[in-house]
Structures are given as structure tokens and as C-alpha cells.
Amino acid sequence: xxxxxxxxxxxxxxxxxxxxxxxxxxxxxxxxxxxxxxxxxxxxxxxxxxxxxxxxxxxxxxxxxxxxxxxxxxxxxxxxxxxxxxxxxxxxxxxxxxxxxxxxxxxxxxxxxxxxxxxxxxxxxxxxxxxxxxxxxxxxxxxxxxxxxxxxxxxxxxxxxxxxxxxxxxxxxxxxxxxxxxxxxxxxxxxxxxxxxxxxxxxxxxxxxxxxxxxxxxxxxxxx
Amino acid sequence: xxxxxxxxxxxxxxxxxxxxxxxxxxxxxxxxxxxxxxxxxxxxxxxxxxxxxxxxxxxxxxxxxxxxxxxxxxxxxxxxxxxxxxxxxxxxxxxxxxxxxxxxxxxxxxxxxxxxxxxxxxxxxxxxxxxxxxxxxxxxxxxxxxxxxxxxxxxxxxxxxxxxxxxxxxxxxxxxxxxxxxxxxxxxxxxxxxxxxxxxxxxxxxxxxxxxxxxxxxxxxxxx
DNA sequence: CAAGGCATGGAACGGCGTTCCAGGCTGGAG
DNA sequence: CTCCAGCCTGGAACGCCGTTCCATGCCTTG
Numbered sequence: 001x002x003x004x005x006x007x008x009x010x011x012x013x014x015x016x017x018x019x020x021x022x023x024x025x026x027x028x029x030x031x032x033x034x035x036x037x038x039x040x041x042x043x044x045x046x047x048x049x050x051x052x053x054x055x056x057x058x059x060x061x062x063x064x065x066x067x068x069x070x071x072x073x074x075x076x077x078x079x080x081x082x083x084x085x086x087x088x089x090x091x092x093x094x095x096x097x098x099x100x101x102x103x104x105x106x107x108x109x110x111x112x113x114x115x116x117x118x119x120x121x122x123x124x125x126x127x128x129x130x131x132x133x134x135x136x137x138x139x140x141x142x143x144x145x146x147x148x149x150x151x152x153x154x155x156x157x158x159x160x161x162x163x164x165x166x167x168x169x170x171x172x173x174x175x176x177x178x179x180x181x182x183x184x185x186x187x188x189x190x191x192x193x194x195x196x197x198x199x200x201x202x203x204x205x206x207x208x209x210x211x212x213x214x215x216x217x218x219x220x221x222x223x224x
Numbered sequence: 225x226x227x228x229x230x231x232x233x234x235x236x237x238x239x240x241x242x243x244x245x246x247x248x249x250x251x252x253x254x255x256x257x258x259x260x261x262x263x264x265x266x267x268x269x270x271x272x273x274x275x276x277x278x279x280x281x282x283x284x285x286x287x288x289x290x291x292x293x294x295x296x297x298x299x300x301x302x303x304x305x306x307x308x309x310x311x312x313x314x315x316x317x318x319x320x321x322x323x324x325x326x327x328x329x330x331x332x333x334x335x336x337x338x339x340x341x342x343x344x345x346x347x348x349x350x351x352x353x354x355x356x357x358x359x360x361x362x363x364x365x366x367x368x369x370x371x372x373x374x375x376x377x378x379x380x381x382x383x384x385x386x387x388x389x390x391x392x393x394x395x396x397x398x399x400x401x402x403x404x405x406x407x408x409x410x411x412x413x414x415x416x417x418x419x420x421x422x423x424x425x426x427x428x429x430x431x432x433x434x435x436x437x438x439x440x441x442x443x444x445x446x447x448x
Numbered sequence: 449c450a451a452g453g454c455a456t457g458g459a460a461c462g463g464c465g466t467t468c469c470a471g472g473c474t475g476g477a478g
Numbered sequence: 479c480t481c482c483a484g485c486c487t488g489g490a491a492c493g494c495c496g497t498t499c500c501a502t503g504c505c506t507t508g
Contacts (some may be wrong), residue, residue, distance in 0.1 A: 014455080014456095015455080015456080037494085037495070037496085038495080038496065038497080039494085039495080039496095042457080047456070047457060048456070048457030048458050048459090049457080049458085049496085049497080049498095050456070050457055050458070050459090050497090050498080050499080050500090051455070051456045051457055051458095052457095053496095053497075053498080054454090054455060054456075055455095058496075058497075059496065059497090107335055110334045110335065110376070110379040111331060111334065111335065111379055111382070111383050112383055113383045113384060113386075113387045119409075119414070119417060122416075122417055123413075123414050123415075123416050123417045126416030126417060126420065127415070127416050129416075130416060137423075138435075139416075139420070140420050140423040140424070140427065140432070141432055141435045141436065141439070142439065143416075143420075144432060144436065145373065145435070145436035145439050145440070147376075148373055148376035148377045148380060148436060149369065149372055149373045149376055149440075150376070151376040151379055151380060152334070152371075152372035152373055152374065152375040152376025152377070152378075152379070153372045153376070154376075155334040155335055155375055155376070155379050156338065156372060156375060158335065159335050159336055159337045159338075160337060160338070162337075163337040178338070185343075189347075190343070190347050191347075191351070192346075192347050192350030192351050192353075192354060192363075192367075193343060193346055193347045193350060196350065196363070196364050196367075199361075199364040200364070203364065208364070208365055208368060211362075211365045211369070212365060212368065212369035212372060214443075215365070215366065215369050215440055215443035215444060216369070216373075216439055216440055216443055217443070218442070218443035218446040218447070219438075219439035219440055219441070219442035219443030219444075219446065220439060220443075222442040222443065222446045223442070238486085239486080239487080261463085261464070261465085262464080262465065262466080263463085263464080263465095266488080271487070271488060272487070272488030272489050272490090273465085273466080273467095273488080273489085274466090274467080274468080274469090274487070274488055274489070274490090275486075275487050275488055275489095276488095277465095277466075277467080278485090278486060278487075279486095282465075282466075283465065283466090
């Protein structure tokens with residue numbers, strides 16, 4: 001450290017759980033999911049690892065708290081006077097965009113128990129399902145299906161982002177390489193996948209995600 | 225537990241990629257996802273970590289290979305003369321049961337890129353989507369939606385299994401505790417989730433999963 | 449002003465994935 | 479037969495991780 005010539009620097013703002021979680025989010029956004037380290041976090045906060053443990057029980061809680069902070073923001077928007085379908089789409093898009101902006105969130109949500117961060121999401125989805133006049137016994141199924149679909153896309157997006165980042169190429173080149181691989185598959189063994197190569201290359205993740213939501217919504221309201 | 229550390233059986237049999245992957249699967253099934261260690265694997269194979277690296281590039285490849293081995297078996301069954309709907313249900317159930325038998329598989333699939341193990345699954349699903357007479361532009365969307373839903377459930381199941389195992393309680397007690405927590409939520413903030421507590425306690429994971437598949441299938445065929 | 453506890457941060461521990469390298473083993477050439 | 483060059487082995491070592499421990503400050507309270 002710097003030689004202390006004179007009065008010690010003005011003490012920084014004291015450590016707090018909130019400051020730690022904020023720094024963790026910044027680190028996650030900057031360096032990626034694997035870059036969140038107690039040592040790196042301590043350095044960024046100009047402290048040691050031990051001090052962090054005074055405010056946070058461990059890495060799992062840190063990740064959960066970071067996910068909750070980001071997800072809460074994404075789900076905060078009120079569902080105006082729109083139709084339930086539109087409200088679900090808006091909700092899902094909010095989550096999608098949050099994951100797009102913070103790729104680590106996808107992996108965190110896909111692999112976290114149904115505890116803290118996702119309860120709110122489930123609740124918000126469930127209210128719209130109820131507003132769709134789904135009979136009571138099917139509400140749980142419908143809300144769960146929507147949530148599970150969203151989490152599945154979350155995990156895949158996170159995995160893709162990780163792969164693209166690891167190969168140091170942009171998303172475009174990564175998709176292009178995958179599509180080329182698909183188009184060269186054995187026509188006998190992969191007749192369907194092969195013909196989807198073009199669509200894989202040109203598709204829009206966001207639109208495909210929304211189309212899937214619409215598919216499930218259509219299934220929910222189909223029987224009536 | 226029984227002390228089963230490295231029996232010095234036929235030492236003649238040479239190390240091979242297949243033997244390593246098999247041992248990795250056994251270790252994953254026995255000790256869980258976090259228990260797969262190059263040191264533990266080396267001990268089980270009566271060798272050192274360095275020898276393993278001669279046949280396998282790293283842990284990621286090991287996990288992918290293990291997942292592929294288990295998933296290939298689950299997806300191997302031929303789809304007989306059933307309807308496309310029934311074929312998709314059978315396919316999905318095969319994956320579900322494989323994850324149920326090998327909980328580590330859920331986390332692995334949910335977080336792996338669309339590469340090796342899941343291409344076959346996508347292909348099989350896609351063929352049935354095509355058999356449903358879905359117009360070409362929508363086939364990619366429909367197959368992706370089904371796959372993403374399956375992967376979402378996979379991730380959640382894996383996370384739940386991990387939580388239940390960590391708390392050293394059975395699935396029943398774990399569910400019961402969660403349901404009780406749901407029933408005690410603030411009625412103002414969680415009106416929907418609260419009323420679903422009973423269903424959470426009594427529901428059948430397998431049936432809920434299938435019901436979600438049926439929802440998506442209904443959405444796929446709804447417009448006609 | 450003295451005292452005590454909240455908060456701090458550096459050092460250390462055990463374990464991980466991975467790398468390195470000194471050796472056995474084997475099969476073909478001389 | 480000998481010899482040697484490669485494949486394969488496996489133990490030791492490296493660097494990093496999450497986590498724990500603890501001596502030490504600071505700041506409030508009496």
C-alpha cells in the first residue's frame with residue numbers, strides 16, 4: 001500500500017450488505033459469472049475477504065441477492081390495463097431483457113431453488129393466469145409451465161452467452177458457425193435439424209422467445 | 225457408507241475414455257454433482273489425475289460425455305406407431321425420468337450449449353412437430369419451445385434435488401416445508417401463490433411436467 | 449477518559465482443476 | 479537377442495478458489 005505520509009485517507013463509506021451486493025453485480029456484469037471472486041470483490045471494495053463475510057454468509061447468498069436485485073427491477077413494472085396475454089408477454093420480456101443485459105442471471109435463475117427471487121415472478125404470472133379465467137385446478141399447471149419455459153430459455157441463453165464469450169467471437173459468428181454445423185449434419189440421421197439450419201442462422205432470439213410464450217398462452221386458453 | 229475406495233481388481237485392463245466416463249457416471253450418481261473430482265475419479269480408477277488427462281481434455285468434456293451417455297439411452301426408444309403427441313410425451317417423459325434417476329443430468333443439460341447431447345433430442349422432437357403438420361416457418365419455434373420447457377423443468381428439478389439433499393430431508397418434507405411457507409405469505413402481496421400452497425404440497429412432478437407438455441402441444445395445434 | 453464490542457482485513461487452511469515430468473512398458477528395427 | 483522411441487502412467491506441484499480465524503483498530507457508550 002501507499003506510504004502513509006500524513007493523515008490517513010478519509011475513511012471510505014463503511015461496508016454494508018447493499019454496497020457488497022452492488023459491487024458483486026458490477027463484477028458479474030464486467031467479468032462474467034466465473035469472475036465473481038471474494039478476492040476480486042475484496043479488492044474492488046478495498047478490503048479483505050474476511051470483512052465481506054461479516055455482512056454475507058457466503059457466495060450462494062451473494063449470488064441470490066444479486067439475482068434478486070436485478071430481477072426485482074425487471075419485474076417491477078406494473079401491468080397496466082392491458083390484457084392478461086399482453087401482461088404475461090411484458091413480464092416475460094422483462095425477464096428476457098434482464099438476462100440479456102446480465103448473462104450471469106440466466107444461469108443463476110435456471111439453477112436456483114424456487115425460493116426468494118422467483119416467487120415474485122411466479123406470483124405475477126399466476127395473477128395473469130387467473131385473469132385468463134383458467135379453472136382453479138389448472139392454474140398451478142399453467143403458471144408453472146410458463147415459468148419453466150422462461151427458465152429454460154434463461155439457461156440456454158446463459159449457456160450460449162458463455163460459449164460465445166469463451167470463443168471470443170461475437171454472437172453472430174457463433175450462430176453462423178452453429179448453423180453451418182447443422183447444415184452439414186447427416187441427412188439420414190438429422191433430417192429435421194438440418195433443414196432448420198437456415199432458421200437458426202437468421203432467427204431473432206427475442207421473437208422466438210415471445211413466440212414460445214404465445215404458444216403456451218394459446219394452449220392455456222385453447223380448451224374454451 | 226461402505227468403503228468402496230478403489231479396489232485393485234484387474235489391474236491389467238488399461239485406462240480408456242469409456243472406462244473413465246463410466247466411472248464418472250457412477251461417481252456422479254453416488255456422490256452427486258459436486259462429488260465428481262479428478263482426485264476421487266483417479267482413486268476409483270486406481271491411478272493418478274495426470275493419467276486421466278491423457279484420455280480426456282478436462283472436466284467439461286467429462287460432464288458432457290457423461291450426460292451424452294445417459295441421455296442417449298433415454299432417447300434411444302423408437303417412437304412406434306403412436307400419434308405425434310404421444311411420441312412427444314414419451315420422449316419428454318424419457319428425459320424426465322433420466323433426470324430423476326440422475327439428478328446431476330438436470331443441471332448439466334440446463335447449462336450446456338446446444339451442442340452434442342441435445343441435438344438428438346431436438347431432432348426427435350422436431351420430427352414429431354413436423355408430423356403434426358405444423359407449417360414450416362413455425363416448426364423451429366414449436367420444437368424450440370418444447371425443448372426449452374423440458375430444459376427448464378430439468379434445471380428446476382435439479383435445483384430442488386440439490387436443496388433437498390443439502391437439507392438432508394426427503395422430498396416430501398422439503399415440499400411440505402415449502403408449501404407451509406407459501407401458505408404463510410402475505411395475502412396482500414402474494415394472493416395467487418398463497419392459494420397454490422395446497423397444490424404445491426400434493427402435486428405430482430411427473431404429471432405436472434406432462435401437463436405442461438400437453439399445454440404446449442395444444443398451443444401448437446390450436447390455430448387449426 | 450476508560451472500556452467494550454462491532455467491524456475490519458490480512459493470513460492461513462483445505463481442496464479444487466490442471467500441468468508437468470520422470471519414469472515404466474511395449475513393439476518394431478538392427 | 480538388444481536397443482530405442484514412442485505411448486501411457488501416476489505422483490508431485492502450481493495457482494486459485496471459498497471459507498475460517500484472529501489480532502487489531504475504531505467508535506460508541508457509560
